[in-house]
Amino acid sequence: MASEDVVEKTSESAVSTIVNLAEEAKLASEGVKAPSPAFLSICKSLVAGGVAGGVSRTAVAPLERLKILLQVQNPHSIKYNGTIQGLKYIWRTEGFRGLFKGNGTNCARIVPNSAVKFFSYEQASKNILWLYRRQSGDEDAQLTPVLRLGAGACAGIIAMSATYPMDMVRGRLTVQTEKSPRQYRGIFHALSTVLREEGPRALYKGWLPSVIGVIPYVGLNFAVYESLKDWLIKTKPFGLAKDSELSVTTRLACGAAAGTVGQTIAYPLDVVRRRMQMVGWKDAASIVTGDGRSKAPLEYNGMVDTFRKTVRHEGFGALYKGLVPNSVKVVPSIAIAFVTYEMVKDVLGVEMRISD
Template sequence: MSELTLVKELLKQDSNVAFLAGGIAGAVSRTVVSPFERVKILLQVQNTTQAYNQGIFGAIGQVYREEGWKGLFRGNGLNCIRIFPYSAVQFVVYEACKKHLFHVDSVQRGEQLNNWQRLLGGALCGGASVIATYPLDLVRTRLSIQTANLRKLNKSRVSTAKPPGIWELLVKIYREEGRIQALYRGVWPTSLGVVPYVALNFAVYEQLKELAPGTDLSPLYKLAIGAISGGVAQTVIYPFDLLRRRFQVLAMGGNELGFYYSSVADALTTIGRTEGVAGYYKGLTANLFKVIPSTAVSWLVYEVVSDAMRSW
């Protein structure tokens, strides 16, 4: 067997297909919607002072005027480094659940999971992806807001010193904020959001795919059902996504930003009391502008890349 043939056979293995296709899908989809992701985080961490109050596209324009086009993609390089293994782990674990936990072979025999299996498999792959990549997500969130004008977010004095880079920030958090525990600050509310989100995303997508007439689905149909699955899942779990971001930035200036929480329960109570029900959904519209196209592109790229790898 030639080396090229051996490489082809290795790449066609289900786990390798899922890893590479999932990683590429994640990186491409997040880059497409990076400006919306940056604005969403800025909207989430502002408290009652409305620094970015001109709508989603107005906020994007404001970031562009203040920081240039690089500001719209600030943190995206790290996000791609994070999202490749994050997305890859999800698809690898999901395919492993199909094969080894539920004994279903969707590639060779065309078998399908039932809905509870999809939800459980999605929950398992969501939890695995969080554990594998959470420190990078924490740093990416910090990078997204540290160059914003925090004085606008809440009228307080904030240092204008040059912010640290990726590695420097990782080391700083580790040394000054509690070592490994600090790198996983906010992992609980993150898991509360990510695990059901991924479970719903996979379950809704596969159910809509199963309901489609025929097996040769058009790219447009895959985009549509990917958009629906992402939109439904994100809307359901959004308050926990907001908590995730706020817990991630507490140690870098929660008081300056106008909030401080001692626990998830305290955060939920405080937000409801000080910001009302709308406070739980701050930044949701911007997030949907990000999630819907991102999920649609992610599913489409995953399907295209995995099909190409298997037919190579």
Template sequence: MAISKEETVIMAKDDKPTALQTPITSSMTTSATADPDFTLRVRKYVATQTVAAFIAGGVAGAVSRTVVSPLERLKILYQVQGTGGASYTGVGASLAKMWREEGWKGFLRGNGTNCVRIVPYSAVQFSSYTVYKGMFMEAGKTELDTPRRLVAGGMAGVTSVVATYPLDICRTRLSIHTASLEALGKTGQHIKIPGMWETMIHMYKNEGGVLALYRGMIPTLAGVAPYVGLNFACYEQIREWMTPEGERGPGPFGKLACGALSGAIAQTFTYPFDLLRRRFQVNTMSGLGFKYNSIFHAISSIIRQEGLRGMYKGVVPNLLKVAPSMASSWFSYELVKDLLVTFDPDNKPI
């Protein structure tokens, strides 16, 4: 049977490309080899430890802050009110007062700005800890010892604060703007609340330029570095203790307990630094009565005027919020990160 010319060409193409076909076919083959499936490449990128930690950290920050928003705002109000005529004197009564005067919006006042701050803050913190952890990891080991965890956590805390501090100081201003503090002399009922950018621009123009947006950062760094270091070190150590033999980690309730315990320990040790941070952030607001020239001046003034207990003003609502806050933060972080790392078939959840 005779074979047509067209069939000969087809057989030749299947067997060995002709001179005319070779460049096109080779180009397509090379392109397919050099440019693998786009979706798979994206999945592999998202599944890398640093990127997964960044995304999961942002989610964890938003979840944890929204859960405890009323107590977070109440803590700030406690910290910045003066010694005379305090309007907020008890957790239950203060929450009721907040509801009565501002409604449910009062519970979430500043939370939108707080989430705008906490999402990048938490994302940078968790991802930078992952980076520093890799830098300090000894060859042949998969975990850091406690001192290295403290250092890596402290460095992650410093990195996240420097990256997002202007958002934090604006959040503080917005949280207290409508509070019925007697020292402010305002009811807050008919006053237009400025937005985050308005607050930032006002501070920049009227309170000292860029430096105004970083007021109080030194005491913040002094408190955040040990806090974040303790938080990471305590969580990972408690996590190891609570992990059943043969398992990669504790169960859901175990993770919640690890987060609550680590957060409570870290907050208790570093709370005075957090109070100093808030006082410096409102240092120039008229009527509050805070005029501190330095950290040491602030500490001596607080102890002299308010006693040693003044350094722990607001610690009760803070401890009430830290358990659900850190529990939800660590739980959502691990949940999201475990999901993301499985996007790459070669990875396993940690």
């Protein structure tokens, strides 16, 4: 009887071992085939950011092109005198396609830029919050507006640096006309031409003012957007927040406010960057010489020199050329980007949001 018990127990043990090994083998094989949840979450976050950037930028493409044309147009040969007149002029001279010239290149740049920016912000804010809690000793501490500003600045610098050559090329394609000294057939042709004729450094003309400008711009975008949302959810003024959730309209308003604050502060650096990109390619700015009738191309040597010459020859207001169409563009663009990002992540089933 005792021997039978031993045999039975041994058999049960053997069967249990075999079952456990089979289950482990199955789990191992499934682990090899299926991506990890973290990897899927990263991919979904990048996709959401890319979609948000493409949708928001295409929606305001005509205003984006007009802004650049206003920034770099010759002050002695004014073609664009404001938003409405400028859009009508483009429509009359170039047709409907002219309103969206350069948008393909713009989306090719903004989609990866937006994907990297949103993802970088989430990672930066998570790490900054971890450091903040560790230093303060408060495990329940939350991100402050200043910490969000820092996380946004990090995200902006990373995204801008990673996609800057595309931005440089996009600017040239946007202002390109039949009279331009060079005719670029597309994104890759422009990149190869600039690289071959002007060298690799030309792809990063205006990078410094771009990085300096992106710190307050992107940083304030994220900080203002999230801080506004938090404030509305906590205080619930006028019944705007219900059950700790904001409506799409309210979130759009938060994004619009964030975009307005950020772009107003950073706009002069955007003008400087654009002018530095156009040096040697198109007579974007000219000065009056001699008797006041002759004109000569205005060349820039660095960020400080561009600031100085722009203010000296065109006045301080030149640093805000194109601000009106840019404001009209930024208000819906930033708003659409934030809300689209959150909505796409909801559709894809990603729990983490920027405000979380």
